[in-house]
Amino acid sequence: MKKLINNPRTVVEEAVSGIAAAHPGLLEVHTDPIFIVRADAPKQGKVGLVSGGGSGHEPLHGGFVGYGMLDAAVPGAVFTSPTPDPILAATQAVNGGAGVLHIVKNYTGDVLNFETAADLASAEDIEVRSVIVNDDVAVKDSLYTAGRRGVAGTVLVEKIAGAAAERGDDLDAVTAVAEKVNANVRSMGVALTAPIVPHAGVPSFDIGEDEIEIGIGIHGEPGRERIPMEPADAIVDRMLGPILEDLPFSDGDRVLLFVNGMGGTPLVELYIAFRHAAEVLTGRGITVDRTLIGNYVTSLEMQGFSITVLKLDDELTELWDAPVQTAALRWGR
Amino acid sequence: MKKLINNPRTVVEEAVSGIAAAHPGLLEVHTDPIFIVRADAPKQGKVGLVSGGGSGHEPLHGGFVGYGMLDAAVPGAVFTSPTPDPILAATQAVNGGAGVLHIVKNYTGDVLNFETAADLASAEDIEVRSVIVNDDVAVKDSLYTAGRRGVAGTVLVEKIAGAAAERGDDLDAVTAVAEKVNANVRSMGVALTAPIVPHAGVPSFDIGEDEIEIGIGIHGEPGRERIPMEPADAIVDRMLGPILEDLPFSDGDRVLLFVNGMGGTPLVELYIAFRHAAEVLTGRGITVDRTLIGNYVTSLEMQGFSITVLKLDDELTELWDAPVQTAALRWGR
Amino acid sequence: MALGTDWVLAWVRATAAVIAENRAELVRLDREIGDGDHGENLDRGFTAVLGKLDGLAPDATPADVLKLVATTLISTVGGAAGPLYGTAYLKASAAVKDSGELDPAALVAALTAARDGIVSRGKAEPGDKTMVDAWTPAVDAAAAAEQEGAEVGAILDAAASAAERGAAETEPLVARKGRASYLGERAIGHRDPGAQSSALILRAAADTAA
Amino acid sequence: MALGTDWVLAWVRATAAVIAENRAELVRLDREIGDGDHGENLDRGFTAVLGKLDGLAPDATPADVLKLVATTLISTVGGAAGPLYGTAYLKASAAVKDSGELDPAALVAALTAARDGIVSRGKAEPGDKTMVDAWTPAVDAAAAAEQEGAEVGAILDAAASAAERGAAETEPLVARKGRASYLGERAIGHRDPGAQSSALILRAAADTAA
Ligand SMILES: Nc1ncnc2c1ncn2[C@@H]1O[C@H](COP(=O)(O)OP(=O)(O)O)[C@@H](O)[C@H]1O
Ligand SMILES: Nc1ncnc2c1ncn2[C@@H]1O[C@H](COP(=O)(O)OP(=O)(O)O)[C@@H](O)[C@H]1O
Ligand SMILES: [Mg+2]
């Protein structure tokens, strides 16, 4: 294992101090417990948005703290959901009297820890709602599993709910928008290589030089199936199939197409995948109306990518287009 | 080699078609010859900015085409500078009557091919200037070599010269600003792993599990020295030393600190490096006044990063802050 | 015979030691069917617990110690195991809050409360390939031993042995809860890391009571 | 004897074949002290040249063919080698623009012009570990052979042999131009890929004239 770190035990602490140094004016970092908060928090009268999860997925979630998106992000240890304390502290820090929405990716640990934090916050009379993001269609038989995972669709939930909160929607309305995004977004990922968790020092799974893992999670949890390597277009076809069937997306729909890099795949390759994904959608009569491409929800140095498709309507489009000013997503100001 | 491609021979062509699909409204892609141009080019009366170079460094340069930055980008084959034809075509496409500035990274191939294109454009009465970016302090004895290479500092030249062109500066003034940035910017890179060029199919160099290459270029060309792996802070110290001595940067200076990922290094690690780099600068009485962090000048999937420091004055700061709207760098609109 | 605060402290210390020793092994198990952090997370948590024991009041009850373990694990472990184990110790503490010493009945009540806490938070059933597959047979065995009039040492030994069997018996199962559930058939042949850590914790309990 | 358009065409075809054959080897050399694209770039260029030969007029002169090679390499190779080889063929074409056939003097003039073109674009001196280290001894040997009255075949053979020696002699050198110059001492022991491809091109010339 060769990593640009000083010590596996201090990765998160040092990284958040780098985040503070890199984005002054935009956000502030608290260190005990660790959370990242908008420089101007709490905003009186605005619903506060808090998300969080294991580290190693940067820019998720700290890169999305700022105007028009999250009010706070809570990074846990690498690939480990944060404990309730920092979630509670972040919730308190962003509470501007209009309540707080927790945006939680659907993993047992995330759900349980956010649940405890929400209970503790409620005990202090902070009104807290939660939306559980579960966009990953790779998980089959979700009745017999921990359910679908929350993956790259989380960015879209955070952006769109953040815009709703910024324009002054109340807690019910922001929660409803977040749930609407979650209901209309589907994702699937693939891995070419495995990530290496710093404290483990070995790849999270073994994968052959000619194999890929279809339906991978973002923590190195395995996916649907292990298959021999294929050309990019064939992989994209395999991923889009289950995505498009699931909602289903159909002829005449307008969508946001999001091709997300998992960290180690060159951008030039993501564009190759984007090209074919857009072609396939267009061929099915689906209009690619908004786009996003880049490394937004990563899995350390893992090579791979995910495709996310969100069905748009006028409201979601308007909220997507609204100004946002964060470290990783910025437009309109 | 496991890559998300269809065919090593069609990588660039497919990627630029993905760039077109991902950023409609912002840019257009021409395919014969291949170049990427601002959707609203040519802008009458505005100096046109053209850059280019081998592919595999995305988002450089196509990701910087748009308002306030480049008017066109010319991608060559992977790690191979483009030929004069597409450079000429791009130059013609962005010529709004106020002349065109070529921003060229200092590699023999880039310099020669842009030179030929500039000659051909001049023959058509397009006024062309060139600025050769050579910010890489890793190259020692530059009198006895092809000279210092152009690396991540190129992004800063493109942004700042782009802002000057956008506000209406004439060709002399835009050229002078570009040269001023180049004169005040210094960079150095390190590699933990090697990139794999698609047609070669093997890593561009062999590097041991416990070694790193200090002073790496962005095409897998080797650097100053091969040393045993070290903690992140020690690596940052090694890189900042030559950078700060070279200009030299001194107590009281205001700078832009740019930590650039080479592609395969997780963002969480870049933040660890950023943190220490900012600490060192502050410790020397240098104010980190502007910041940039992320994967902007990459070398395919290579793990590694570079540090770039630009000495700021009021003019450069104002031009840096000016609005920019490109695929990879965006603020203020 | 009954077990006092000294035993609870000894058990917690022995647990921290055995988790540290098995850190890499638990990471390995979790790497196979999860995300490879279980050993690291528990080790971080129990190391934090050790650091807090000195702060306990001299007259701390077993319930006080269990509660300290609970809150420390909740605030340091994270992941799925943090809240689950945290709840287990919290419920165990509540179950014995009036006992200065734990007699067989109190011990069984504590174990039962711990198991029920895990089930109420995680909603797993036996056979779902989770830590519940160690805790449920352990509680059953402890209750049976107590019914038969066994002493605390024997009760804990029965619980530990049953937990070890339960952990081993997760190997052929398909998981239906937690991260391993995404694996489907591919989880077969691998032991659940949480069941394994549960068995280690219960064996530490038996060893320190022997 | 003099060499006509047929020979130039044969030489170009043989060059394309030998470059394709040595593609991987040239990539390997460039990978060691450069960026690993030299073989790929030249192969792409000469493949493009092959595709254009059919479009030549039936009465094309040697100069016409050389010019076609030049413009095609310039517009398809890229990198450092594209403009350098492009200029070489362009200058060679200009040097023989009035010759229907190449006699020994014209041949030497063409080779000299090619070398001078490379030097004027790249500013490399002999000993800088570039393709100039193949071309300069080649031109010298060709000129010497012509002085001694050699035939075109012998002139080209002398040039090719000198280029091959020159390419081999780049191995102990430190590079002062091109990408390999960044390596300093570490370039020692590796052959310059451009010098090697130059030797291959000149050997193809000799072979087709033999
Ligand atoms: N719903 C659940 N109920 C009971 N135990 C569970 C549940 N989900 C997960 N577990 C247990 O948690 C263990 C994993 O813990 P850990 O690795 O620390 O958390 P994470 O899965 O968040 O990385 C599993 O081996 C399993 O025993
Ligand atoms: N300034 C120069 N003068 C002469 N030849 C040069 C010069 N720079 C580079 N070369 C030649 O070009 C070769 C490299 O070509 P190529 O790999 O195609 O280009 P690049 O270095 O741009 O990747 C070198 O081996 C060397 O022979
Ligand atoms: Mg985990």
Ligand SMILES: [Mg+2]
């Ligand atoms: Mg090259």
Ligand SMILES: [Mg+2]
């Ligand atoms: Mg785990």
Ligand SMILES: [Mg+2]
């Ligand atoms: Mg090369």
